[in-house]
Amino acid sequence: xxxxxxxxxxxxxxxxxxxxxxxxxxxxxxxxxxxxxxxxxxxxxxxxxxxxxxxxxxxxxxxxxxxxxxxxxxxxxxxxxxxxxxxxxxxxxxxxxxxxxxxxxxxxxxxxxxxxxxxxxxxxxxxxxxxxxxxxxxxxxxxxxxxxxxxxxxxxxxxxxxxxxxxxxxxxxxxxxxxxxxxxxxxxxxxxxxxxxxxxxxxxxxxxxxxxxxxxxxx
Amino acid sequence: xxxxxxxxxxxxxxxxxxxxxxxxxxxxxxxxxxxxxxxxxxxxxxxxxxxxxxxxxxxxxxxxxxxxxxxxxxxxxxxxxxxxxxxxxxxxxxxxxxxxxxxxxxxxxxxxxxxxxxxxxxxxxxxxxxxxxxxxx
Numbered sequence: 001x002x003x004x005x006x007x008x009x010x011x012x013x014x015x016x017x018x019x020x021x022x023x024x025x026x027x028x029x030x031x032x033x034x035x036x037x038x039x040x041x042x043x044x045x046x047x048x049x050x051x052x053x054x055x056x057x058x059x060x061x062x063x064x065x066x067x068x069x070x071x072x073x074x075x076x077x078x079x080x081x082x083x084x085x086x087x088x089x090x091x092x093x094x095x096x097x098x099x100x101x102x103x104x105x106x107x108x109x110x111x112x113x114x115x116x117x118x119x120x121x122x123x124x125x126x127x128x129x130x131x132x133x134x135x136x137x138x139x140x141x142x143x144x145x146x147x148x149x150x151x152x153x154x155x156x157x158x159x160x161x162x163x164x165x166x167x168x169x170x171x172x173x174x175x176x177x178x179x180x181x182x183x184x185x186x187x188x189x190x191x192x193x194x195x196x197x198x199x200x201x202x203x204x205x206x207x208x209x210x211x212x213x214x215x216x217x218x219x
Numbered sequence: 220x221x222x223x224x225x226x227x228x229x230x231x232x233x234x235x236x237x238x239x240x241x242x243x244x245x246x247x248x249x250x251x252x253x254x255x256x257x258x259x260x261x262x263x264x265x266x267x268x269x270x271x272x273x274x275x276x277x278x279x280x281x282x283x284x285x286x287x288x289x290x291x292x293x294x295x296x297x298x299x300x301x302x303x304x305x306x307x308x309x310x311x312x313x314x315x316x317x318x319x320x321x322x323x324x325x326x327x328x329x330x331x332x333x334x335x336x337x338x339x340x341x342x343x344x345x346x347x348x349x350x351x352x353x354x355x356x
Contacts, residue, residue, distance in 0.1 A: 002349075002351065013346050013347060014346060014348075015343050015346045015349070016348075016349045017338070017350045019330065019350065019351070019352050019353075020352075020353055020354060020355070021352045021354045022355050022356065024333060026355040027333075027354070029355075039332055039338050040332055040333065041331065041332055042331055042332065042333065043330050043352075047227055047328055047330070048330070048350075048352065049352070050316065051326040051328060052326065052350075053316060053317070053320065057352045057353050057354045058351055058353050059351075059352050060349055060350060060352070061349075061350040062348075062349060062350075063325040063340070063348040063349075063350060064347060065345050065346060066344070067325050067340070067341065068323050068325065069320070069323045069324070069325050072320065076351055111349060114347065131321050131323065134317060134321045135317065136317060137313035137314040138313055139297075139312065139313050139314070141313045142297045142310055142312045142314075142315075143299070146298070146299040146308040146310030147299050149299075149308050150300070150301060150308045153222070153229075153306055153308075154301060154306065157306075159301070162301055162302060166299070166301075179354070182354070182356045183354070185356070192355075
């Protein structure tokens with residue numbers, strides 16, 4: 001999704017920093033297959049998630065030439081449409097697919113508009129509007145990030161049991177973080193945390209979103 | 220050896236001493252582990268100094284060492300350690316993260332690509348940056 005956009009816009013002072021909220025080895029095959037020409041960075045301890053208050057992927061932040069945030073973290077083109085998947089056939093309805101494409105296109109077009117128009121883009125938020133979107137602090141989240149960091153280190157040191165305990169604590173403190181839950185959950189043969197436990201946790205959301213819907217002009 | 224994790228640092232200061240929930244470090248250990256300087260005025264980073272609390276339930280200073288875990292928590296930040304007291308995380312308060320974000324200055328960071336080359340966000344100053352996350356899971 002990003003390579004096409006990057007190829008189109010890279011000569012206009014634009015770069016994509018693709019941060020894998022992930023470990024290097026599972027991320028590697030995806031990067032090798034995509035062969036992106038923009039930087040693909042590995043954030044094995046989820047430091048960027050800690051800094052920016054991220055909870056899931058894909059999320060994105062727009063940062064201008066002066067290093068200022070012009071769109072704080074938000075869901076980048078994904079929707080909760082997958083929750084409507086037929087779990088026997090693994091198919092999505094045409095309506096869901098169409099809506100997903102619509103949201104994705106809207107997001108990509110918004111990025112194009114920003115690159116073309118800069119600060120004059122309707123999608124560039126005023127400082128007040130951007131600040132209003134910065135999430136309030138919950139002390140438990142800071143603890144959760146520290147526990148996740150500890151767990152990842154312990155895992156690297158071969159202390160899997162204690163790492164698991166720390167991850168469980170982190171999840172309890174920061175239940176909204178799918179980054180932590182999925183990174184530490186059992187993976188299937190494809191490396192996805194998409195088994196019954198995942199679906200149960202998604203179902204338990206009820207009316208709450210898996211992906212916070214984007215608040216963007218035109219959506 | 221005790222390992223201390225703080226922001227993107229990972230250090231093993233000599234003379235680090237763990238006792239329960241206390242982590243005793245000397246001046247050089249604190250500087251290496253956190254980037255903060257322990258001065259008479261308190262714990263300082265640049266012009267900003269946090270004075271040591273006057274009255275504490277347990278002493279925070281012992282000889283040339285400071286219980287950095289106690290001070291870190293006094294400053295409002297989370298501290299976590301493994302059960303053996305060998306690995307410590309001096310975390311950052313969620314309030315501090317939110318405060319930083321609300322200045323709208325994009326927090327800088329340094330991460331490697333698969334070739335091992337490190338990139339800082341600030342390396343890309345002068346361009347519009349789409350910082351986008353993804354994962355294999």
